[in-house]
Amino acid sequence: MEKLHKQEYIEELVAKLSNKVLTEEFECYVYGMDWSPRTVEEIYPPDVVICPKTTEDIVIAVKIAYKYGIPVTVGGGLTGMAGGAVPVYGGIYIDSTTMNGLIEIDVKNQTVRVQAGITLQEINDTLKKYDLWLPHLTESKWSCTIGASIACDNDSTFGMRYGKILNCLLSAQVVTGTGDVLELGHRKAHFTSSGYKLKDLLVGSEGTLCVITQATLKVEPIPDxxxxxxxxxxxxxxxxxxxxxxxxxxxxxxxxxxxxxxxxxxxxxxxxxxxxxxxxxxxxxxxxxxxxxxxxxxxxxxxxxxxxxxxxxxxxxxxxxxxxxxxxxxxxxxxxxxxxxxxxxxxxxxxxxxxxxxxxxxxxxxxxxxxxxxxxxxxxxxxxxxxxxxxxxxxxxxxxxxxxxxxxxxxxxxxxxxxxxxxxxxxxxxFEGTMSTYMGDTNLKVQNLEYEHGKSTEYMKKIKQIFDPKSIMNPGKKFTTKIEYGRR
Ligand SMILES: Cc1cc2nc3c(=O)[nH]c(=O)nc-3n(C[C@H](O)[C@H](O)[C@H](O)COP(=O)(O)OP(=O)(O)OC[C@H]3O[C@@H](n4cnc5c(N)ncnc54)[C@H](O)[C@@H]3O)c2cc1C
CATH class of the missing domain: 3.40.462.10 (FAD-linked oxidases, C-terminal domain)
Structure with missing residues (x-):
């Protein structure tokens, strides 16, 4: 990317989001790695980091990225073990952990509405006061966000009774690769046979379709x-x-x-x-x-x-x-x-x-x-x-x-x-199985994606195009995206 071009989009981000933007090299550096095995030479800091407070902040950032064709990588606690949130092509990194609010607890209907950057532990700390809990819990629950749990379809300690995140995700708000805001899912109903289940597409999407901004989840009474x-x-x-x-x-x-x-x-x-x-x-x-x-x-x-x-x-x-x-x-x-x-x-x-x-x-x-x-x-x-x-x-x-x-x-x-x-x-x-059960494909399994999914890989790419026509959302992950901007 030409320097002038880079300066232009960052200036626009700063003008619109002011102190929610980090531009110093030392500030961006820590966002260039997660828990995946990598040497210091393989740390990829983004050009700029956004610390959003609201969905509107994310809309602004994604619309600017769309206008200039800049990669957007969203991350949570950065405890992913396969590099899913590492911005391998630089660009904009959205740190979702600054969007960690709890929006609604509906005790009677046993649901909770949260912002995507809240950790699993933070949700349960609040729910405990109402004798409720979210049983979808990873061992990394102190830093693992709900957005990432949906995006990489991670494993839960209590999956034997409660299953994976899909079993408790009722609906979600997302910002697509064009900056559109959508609500996907079935509100507080536990299931639906209406429309296509676009909400289910979020599970395991690894930030390659959209940014998840809010979620409504089914929660359970705490056992004695x-x-x-x-x-x-x-x-x-x-x-x-x-x-x-x-x-x-x-x-x-x-x-x-x-x-x-x-x-x-x-x-x-x-x-x-x-x-x-x-x-x-x-x-x-x-x-x-x-x-x-x-x-x-x-x-x-x-x-x-x-x-x-x-x-x-x-x-x-x-x-x-x-x-x-x-x-x-x-x-x-x-x-x-x-x-x-x-x-x-x-x-x-x-x-x-x-x-x-x-x-x-x-x-x-x-x-x-x-x-x-x-x-x-x-x-x-x-x-x-x-x-x-x-x-x-x-x-x-x-x-x-x-x-x-x-x-x-x-x-x-x-x-x-x-x-x-x-x-x-x-x-x-x-072995009649699958390559991945809780980390996603990231950029480590892209060469084998077709091996597992055959011709349906092409349909997956078309679905991505609908959500992300310029292929700016977490490029290099899931698919071998051809990238003309940024660095490798
Ligand atoms: C000590 C330890 C214990 C662990 N225990 C478990 C375990 O029990 N079960 C398990 O499955 N995994 C476990 N993991 C792996 C990891 O914690 C999980 O995969 C977890 O989901 C990562 O969460 P995170 O918030 O750190 O996500 P990140 O690493 O920040 O991101 C993971 C992926 O989600 C995407 N993403 C994040 N937020 C959003 C969003 N708002 N919208 C769209 N996409 C988004 C990112 O782009 C990336 O692709 C463990 C890791 C460690 C280090």
Whole structure:
């Protein structure tokens, strides 16, 4: 982009949005990265950052971007693990976290209306006063925004009962790539058969169609009691089989996670620090199934006993030492970390990690687990382990986190990680699955998009054109957009 041109659009932004615009290089720098493995050379700061307060501020910014053909990247807490919010072509970055208001709580109808930059934790802090909660919660809930939860269709700790964000998103306000404001969805009704479901297109759109500015969400009453239990099993597949049997029996499981043995070590750092030893896990145990039950105390304890009775038939053994169970839960659910510090919290401080996020059918977990180990070894990466999130209400919807350690300071190691990432996600398609379950495609999976979606990729591009005729919305993500402006 020519310097004059760049100055012109930034001057117009400053004239219209004044102190909501950051232009200094040092201010823009921190917006050039998220939690994805990248070296310092791969940080892409935007030309300018907008800190909006209202939808109207975003309309102004997008209309200027449209006029000059400037890339627009919107981001939230910047904890995405695949570079979704990294402005790889520079341009305008919209920091949605300054739009973090709670607009309405409708207690009777159990809904909440929020601005898109509010974090999941902030929503729940307010809802708690009304004995309500939003059960869509990531482990990164302290910094993960609701806009990003919709945009990258992330996984929730409580997906086993409540599913993913689509299950609680009732409607949303968006600003398209031309600066139009649309309300998509069905107000406070839980579903609709009217029109096309454009609201559903937002889920997983990664900021490539529009900026999400507000959302109406279905929320739930807070349960009285929650109980966490962990069972040791001889294999990953036997954990799936046990879970299948528990669901068949009619138990109502609130959260379910399967970890391989290596991954447990990652979550029990606090235990090691306290006792100076590894948690006592027998050699035969290769997998863990962690579940929570929530509701009235009597029901919860009955379900626990019933689960233990059932699990005997699968050679499963409950972990008796509560400290291990509580430590795991704390690490997964009550963990706190500060965004932008780019380091792991106490329980996860050893090294940074990178993960692939494929989805596969439940009957092929063991087979895929071996493929994960093979692929990581092929690229000489230190294996952190597999976590399986269960994300479909009351059924076996597997979302995998296949994690390895990556030294972000070594370009050659980051490159090896990317090769591993591409190969493993592509393998998931060969396993009758999908490349991505919670990170989106970003710019890492673009070459494989057609491999997964075939001819329908062309229809996806046409849909993007309707929302974003000049291809300015988060260019380079999802599709290989041809870009004539900015830098690479
Ligand atoms: C310690 C840790 C724990 C994590 N735990 C989980 C977990 O349990 N489950 C899980 O799925 N992921 C997890 N993640 C990954 C990450 O936190 C999630 O993917 C989360 O959704 C990112 O939220 P964010 O606000 O930081 O988004 P960002 O990284 O800022 O953005 C993510 C994507 O959303 C788009 N976007 C953001 N806001 C908007 C908007 N308003 N309109 C349109 N597009 C928008 C961006 O352009 C980008 O493509 C974890 C990450 C870390 C570091």
């Amino acid at each position: 009691v929650r109980l966490v239990e962990m069972l040791l099993l001889p294999s990953m597949q036997s954990a799936v089989d046990l879970l299948s049997s528990l669901l068949k029996s009619g138990l109502s499981i609130e959260a379910a996670h399967i970890n391989c043995k290596k991954r447990l070590r990652f979550y029990t750092h606090a235990y090691r620090n306290k006792y100076g030893k590894e948690p006592d896990v027998p050699d035969w145990a290769q997998a863990l199934l962690a579940v929570t039950f929530a509701g009235d105390k009597e029901v919860v304890y009955f379900q626990r006993e019933y689960m233990l009775k059932k699990s005997n038939k699968f050679n499963a053994q409950a972990i008796e030492e509560r400290e291990i169970v509580e430590g795991w839960w704390t690490s997964k659910h009550t963990l706190r970390f500060e965004p932008f510090r780019q380091k792991w919290p106490d329980s996860q401080r050893e090294k940074k990690f990178g993960a692939a996020d494929p989805g596969i059918p439940p009957g092929r977990l063991e087979e895929f687990y071996l493929k994960f180990i093979d692929t990581a070894e092929k690229y000489d990466l230190d294996i952190l382990g597999m976590n399986v999130y269960l994300e479909h209400p009351n059924s076996l919807g597997l979302s995998l986190s296949c994690a390895v350690f990556v030294d972000y300071r070594v370009q050659e190691e980051v490159n090896r990680f990317r090769k591993y990432f591409k190969e493993l996600t592509k393998t998931a398609v060969e």
